[in-house]
Amino acid sequence: MESILSSYRRYWALDHSSALLNWDSETYLPEDGFKYRGEALAQIDSLQREEILRLAPLVEKVKEEDLDDKNRGILRVLKRMIKYYTAIPTEISEKLIRLTTEAFNIWRKAKAKSDFSLFSPYLNEIVEIEKIIAEKLGYRGDPYNALLDLYEEGATVDDIDNVFNQLIPSSKRILENVLSEGYYPKEHPLEKVKYDINQMKKVNEDIIDLLGMPKSRFRMDISPHPFTIRISINDVRITTRYEGIDFKSTIFSVIHESGHATYELMIDPNLEFTPLASGASSGIHESQSRFWENMIGRSRDFVKILFPILTENLDFVREYNEEEIYKYFNVVRPSSIRVDADELTYNFHIALRYNIEKGLINGSIDVKDLPSIWEEKMMSYLGLDIKNDSEGVLQDMHWSNGSFGYFPTYTLGNVVAGITYSKLPNLHESIMERKFDNIRDLLAEKLYKYGRTYPPKVLLERSFNETYNPEYLIKYLENKYLN
Known part of the structure; x- marks a missing residue:
């Protein structure tokens, strides 16, 4: 294994460089630089392919059979990487990288103009390449399984269908009760209040300090779409956005992305320079951002300790008490925009995208029909009319970068967040005493430190004696919204 890991360092260095370029692409890259950035990333990907195949x-x-768990994990992940690079021809991989780099820029323009026809040709080409990738990788059952496995190792459409078959009816039942009961508001006056961006930046910096994020290994920037990226164990970066109105949006993007960053920062440093130095899967990763955002950030306990920070920096908040801020943080109403959805309605958005993605990959849905299909499904799930393409099919960046198979991991994340929450009986005390390091340390022992050592299903079994079981999330939602 020593010679394998020594050679792997070349791949690690290329991955390090690629991550920096991707971060720059979504933060500071000038508009006309996208075309050449795509070429640079394609060349790096080609070099990474060569390094993995050399192994x-x-x-x-x-x-x-001679290996410990760590080295078995390294071997498993390398075999997955070798399989991918062996199965997918270089020309397909490079074509997709060049295409998605340009498509991302086109998507931004199409969204700004609310014109799906601008993006449709690019998306159609991306879908065709994704179909080829699914065939090249091979699959059992639904072709979508091949793409889902890239983000959630071992997960299948049967797993996802089982989750949604339980979660959607329960969520509808809870939502109907919440909307009729009226304790959690459908709207709040603070959603319309404009804020000073510099003051809001100070609030977010104070939140970072409150959570105890290690600033020597972590930074926060601004981008149109908040994200987290790991450059190395000592260089994890997040972004947020400032829209100038409805200040909870930027707060929760910061807490959400800090959850992702916490996971990356707490991986065992001994896994650096190995293929295990990242989260176990997209779903496990998302579970921790959702746990920190919703189950900590939107809790009464967190509102109580955050309230002094808000009143110190935002004059208009002083007109409200803690109870009103709690209600503001937990507004419940069906929304056409996924990133604006509350935790109760969020999974409807994922079910919509999941079913569309499956249809695109198995050929039962055509790209040209997406706007009308989107409208039909949004009406079915949440009873909403879609006004234009920007608030409908163009609202997410994911398809522009070829991330087919990624969306369902958001709901898997919510499911695992529910499991995580159920296993932390002293969470209330830790929040009220501002001991977020206690929460991090416990979760590091349960989840974070292992990186990709174990596949997600194995990790859940080892850590929580569970699988993708939505019952914990449903119980959490019932306790919060019905009691």
């Missing part, structure tokens, strides 16, 4: 003969010689 193939060494990997084949290793006897798995």
Whole structure:
């Protein structure tokens, strides 16, 4: 294994460089730079492919039964990478990178103009490439399984269908009760209040300090779409956005992305320079951002300790008490925009996208029909009319970068967040005493430190004696919104 890991460092260095370029692409890259950035990323990907395939003969010689868990994990992940690079021809991979780099820029323009026809040709080409990738990788059952496995190792449409078959009816029942009961408001006056961006930046910096994020290993910037990216164990970056109105939006993007960053920062440093130095899967990763955002950030306990920060920096908040801020943070109403959705309605948005993605990949849905299909499904799930393409099919960036199979991991994340919440009986005390390091340390022992050592299903079984079980999330939602 020593010779394998020594050679892997070249791949690590390329991945390090690629991450920096991707971060820059979404933050500071000038508009006309996208075309050449795509070429640079395509060349780096080609070099990464060469490095992984160079490892193939060494990997084949290793006897798995002689290895400990860490090295078995390294071998498993390398075999997955080798399979991908062996199955997907270089020309397909490079074509997709160039296409998605340009498509992302086109998507931004199409969204600004609310004109799906501008983006449709690019999306159609991306879908065709994704179909080819699914066929090249191979699958059992639905072709979508091949793409889902890229983000959530071992997950299948059967897993996702099982989750939604339980979660959607329960969520509808809870939502109907909440909307008729009226304690949680459908809207709040603070949603219309404009804020000073510099003051809001100070609030977010104070939140970062409150959570105890290590600033020597972490930074926060601004981008149109908030995200987290890991450059190394000592360089994890997040972004937020400032829209100048409805200040809870930027607060929760900061807490959400800080949850992602916390996961990356708490991975065992001994896994650096190995393929295990990242989250176990997209779903497990999302579970921690959702846990920190919703189950901590939107809780009464967190509102109580955050309230002094808000009143110190935002004059208009002083007109409200803690109870009103709690209600403002937990407004419940069906929304056409996924990123604006509350935790009760969010999974409807994912079910919509999941079913569309499955249809696009198995050929039962055509790209040209997406706007009308989107409208039909949004009416079915949440009873909403879609006014234009920007608040409908163009609202997310994911399809512009070819992330088919990613959306369902958001709901898997919510499901695992529910499991996480159920396993922390002293959460109330830790929040009220501002001991967020206690929460981090416990979750590091349960989840974070292992990185990708174990597949997600194995990790859930080891850590929580559970699988993708939505019952915990449903119970959390019932306790919060019905009691």
